[in-house]
Amino acid sequence: MKILIQLALIFGICILGDLISSLLPFAFPGSVVSMLLMVLLLLSNLLKESAIEESADFFLKNMTFFFIPFGVGILRYAALIQSVWWQLLVVNLVSLLACFAASSWTVVLVSSLQRRWRKKRNA
Incomplete structure (x- = not known):
C-alpha cells in the first residue's frame, strides 16, 4: 500500500x-x-x-527500461539517420562544447562570487 x-x-x-x-x-x-x-x-x-x-x-x-522506446525509434528511422549522420555529429559536438564552456564559466563565476562574499563577511 x-x-x-x-x-x-x-x-x-x-x-x-x-x-x-x-x-x-x-x-x-x-x-x-x-x-x-x-x-x-x-x-x-x-x-x-x-x-x-x-x-x-x-x-x-530501472531507468534503462525507459530508454527502450527511444532506441526503437532510432532503429525505425535508421535510414534517415544514416543520411544525416555527420550533421547530427556536428550538432552534438557543438552542443557538447557549448555545454562544457557554459558549465566552466558558471563554476568560475560562482567561485569568484563566493570569494567576494567571504571577503565581505570577514571584513
Whole structure:
C-alpha cells in the first residue's frame, strides 16, 4: 500500500505539471514543470524525501527500461539517420562544447562570487 501511495504522489505531481504546462501561454514541457514542482516541494519540506523514496529508487534502478522506446525509434528511422549522420555529429559536438564552456564559466563565476562574499563577511 505504501508503494501505491508513493506512486500516486509521483504521478499526481506529473499530472499537475502537465496541467500547468497546458495553461501556460507559451509552449513548455509538462515533464520539466513536474520536475520543478517536485524540487520546490522537496526544498520547502512540503514533501518529505521518505514519502517517495522507495518508488523513486525503483525508477532510478530501472531507468534503462525507459530508454527502450527511444532506441526503437532510432532503429525505425535508421535510414534517415544514416543520411544525416555527420550533421547530427556536428550538432552534438557543438552542443557538447557549448555545454562544457557554459558549465566552466558558471563554476568560475560562482567561485569568484563566493570569494567576494567571504571577503565581505570577514571584513
